[in-house]
Amino acid sequence: MIIPKHTNYFVVNYHYLERDGEKSHASHPTSPETFSNHLAYLKEHFAIVDIPTLFSRAKENGEPSVAITFDDGLRGQYLYAPSLLEAAGGYGTFFIIANTFENYIPATHKIHILLSRFPASDLLAEANRVLPETAQIPLSTRISETRKLRDDIPTANFKEALHRMEHRQSEQLLDTLFASFGLNAEKISEDLFMNKEEVLDLHRRGHTIGGHGSYHLALDTQTSDVVAEEISHGKKVLSDVLGESPKVFSYPHGGANETVAHILKSHGFTHAVTIKQAGLSSTTDPFFIPRFDAKDLSETLGA
Incomplete structure (x- = not known):
């Protein structure tokens, strides 16, 4: 989507920042060179500010401004973004999945990792080997005719089938696939996500640390009790790291509604x-x- 002209206040969000040739966990990572080009453009046309400042300026029709955010607390963000932001005179907001400090890998990232390393057809074959006959995933016909149409059929079906499973079932299947393909989840998690010391370093350098839940669940699909636990536990973990409570939040998977907002x-x-x-x-x-x-x-x- 092209950002409309005369958009004076907006947020740009990033996930994976990786150099060309690095072992990628994403299909379309942003290179540090591209990020640097983005910053050069943004610095020329906007003030780079935090989210509360951006919100206030939009409300008051103030100076054209942009906020830059990073979801998931990925290590590539820590390696490349802060120094480039600081050189441009700006700071970012980094949204952290709390349980990644304990080597947890959310289902979304497990899917990214598997698809970045193995053909989707191989993953489907192994999944179908362990799934019951009634839950087999098709190899050649699309599960959905409206979603994930940019992906080839095996890739689209792998993602869609996991998306439709109950959370615990999808987690079990992904753990089985990790084991079948010889992946060390603990080592991958340590490489993929920031640790507490890196998050604290960002905070001390002036960047904002925000919440992104504990298990990266789509909160608009959960009960109020689960939402409250996801938010409160994630807040406590980050408060313990930072010495102060986070004030900004990024809804995992964009799962926002009035109930979740009220709990926040x-x-x-x-x-x-x-x-x-x-x-x-x-x-x-x-x-x-x-x-x-x-x-x-x-x-x-x-x-």
């Missing part, structure tokens, strides 16, 4: 970001702040 408010959060692609205006709700993706900015600059 009750736990002391002041702002939350979604994955809706839009800019901010004077009427933007602080708990439903939209964001463009890094790919949108690349498309805009290439247009």
